Amino acid sequence: MLVRIKEMLEQVEHLTANSAEDIEALRIKYLSKKGEITALMNDFRNVPAEQKKEVGIKINELKQRAMEIINDLKQSVAQTDTEEADIDITRTAYPIQLGTRHPLTIVKNEIIDIFSRLGFSLAEGPEVEDDWHVFSSMNFAEDHPARDMQDTFFVEAHPDIILRTHTSSVQARVMERQQPPIRVICPGRVYRNEAISARAHCFFHQVEGLYVDKEVSFTDLMQVLLLFAKEMFGEDTKIRMRPSYFPFTEPSAEMDVSCTLCKGKGCNMCKGSGWLEILGCGMVHPNVLELNGIDPTKYKGYAFGMGIERIANLKYQVKDLRLFSENDERFLKEFEAAN
Numbered sequence: 553m554l555v556r557i558k559e560m561l562e563q564v565e566h567l568t569a570n571s572a573e574d575i576e577a578l579r580i581k582y583l584s585k586k587g588e589i590t591a592l593m594n595d596f597r598n599v600p601a602e603q604k605k606e607v608g609i610k611i612n613e614l615k616q617r618a619m620e621i622i623n624d625l626k627q628s629v630a631q632t633d634t635e636e637a638d639i640d641i642t643r644t645a646y647p648i649q650l651g652t653r654h655p656l657t658i659v660k661n662e663i664i665d666i667f668s669r670l671g672f673s674l675a676e677g678p679e680v681e682d683d684w685h686v687f688s689s690m691n692f693a694e695d696h697p698a699r700d701m702q703d704t705f706f707v708e709a710h711p712d713i714i715l716r717t718h719t720s721s722v723q724a725r726v727m728e729r730q731q732p733p734i735r736v737i738c739p740g741r742v743y744r745n746e747a748i749s750a751r752a753h754c755f756f757h758q759v760e761g762l763y764v765d766k767e768v769s770f771t772d773l774m775q776v777l778l779l780f781a782k783e784m785f786g787e788d789t790k791i792r793m794r795p796s797y798f799p800f801t802e803p804s805a806e807m808d809v810s811c812t813l814c815k816g817k818g819c820n821m822c823k824g825s826g827w828l829e830i831l832g833c834g835m836v837h838p839n840v841l842e843l844n845g846i847d848p849t850k851y852k853g854y855a856f857g858m859g860i861e862r863i864a865n866l867k868y869q870v871k872d873l874r875l876f877s878e879n880d881e882r883f884l885k886e887f888e889a890a891n
């Protein structure tokens with residue numbers, strides 16, 4: 553009997569289990585009613601009286617030990633189970649969601665795409681500019697009231713250094729380093745000292761266009777802008793030109809497109825007129841060519857400038873300009889499909 557107990561203790565000490573089922577099988581094998589340890593205990597009555605005390609102690613120790621070991625196995629299996637259960641199933645699933653392009657980037661890329669198909673290449677200039685490139689080279693006389701048309705941010709220590717108020721400054725940057733033919737579009741951020749509201753902001757974005765060559769006419773300008781409007785707002789879009797004034801163009805015009813919402817019938821967005829203003833344009837003023845090193849007796853040019861926010865508003869009916877710079881994900885996500 554003592555030998556059997558010793559052997560079984562040896563077995564029990566080396567038990568292993570990988571799952572709750574394994575453990576239950578062990579429990580049944582050793583400790584259940586028909587289990588091996590229970591069988592030993594049942595045999596106890598056949599043990600001679602003089603050995604009963606010692607055998608009794610050993611059997612109890614064996615049973616005790618078997619219970620302990622099975623319990624320990626249970627614990628370690630349960631622990632591995634909870635390690636698996638520790639995975640946070642509420643965490644964002646892979647693959648992590650990609651961001652969306654900003655609506656202004658979407659519109660800017662579309663404008664660039666349309667004009668690059670017409671042979672325009674991209675040009676950029678600095679946002680912190682000097683007075684020459686923003687005003688003087690664009691034919692704003694020193695005391696010209698037109699300078700007051702735009703509220704300028706000045707860099708305090710340098711009265712000559714300003715934040716550009718329009719991308720027309722890039723026209724000058726291009727002309728000073730390149731002779732015609734010139735065909736560029738210049739997207740960029742501009743700054744004006746305005747109180748922030750739903751309709752105005754202290755910074756916004758523009759795209760400037762400049763074309764300089766030997767034979768350039770106002771009709772060329774209109775054709776290119778008509779094509780742009782159709783590509784941007786749809787094939788049946790119409791355009792019209794209204795006379796205007798800019799120091800850097802002569803003649804100057806403002807261009808309207810037929811209302812993108814009511815298609816020209818008249819609605820709230822176009823205030824019943826059927827037309828929406830989208831850009832300024834004109835023939836490059838001979839003074840501007842001359843100031844920037846291009847011979848106005850040989851060359852002519854046209855130019856135009858539009859606000860990207862304005863175009864985005866007309867395409868997507870964004871009512872409040874501030875939404876463009878607040879980075880509210882709910883707003884940005886609305887443009888997922890346009891990406």
Ligand code: DAH
Pocket residue numbers: 717718719720760761798800801831832833834855856857858
């Ligand atoms: N610079 C003008 C503005 O900021 C826009 C503009 C008008 C640009 C006419 C041009 C142009 O190139 O020809 O309001």
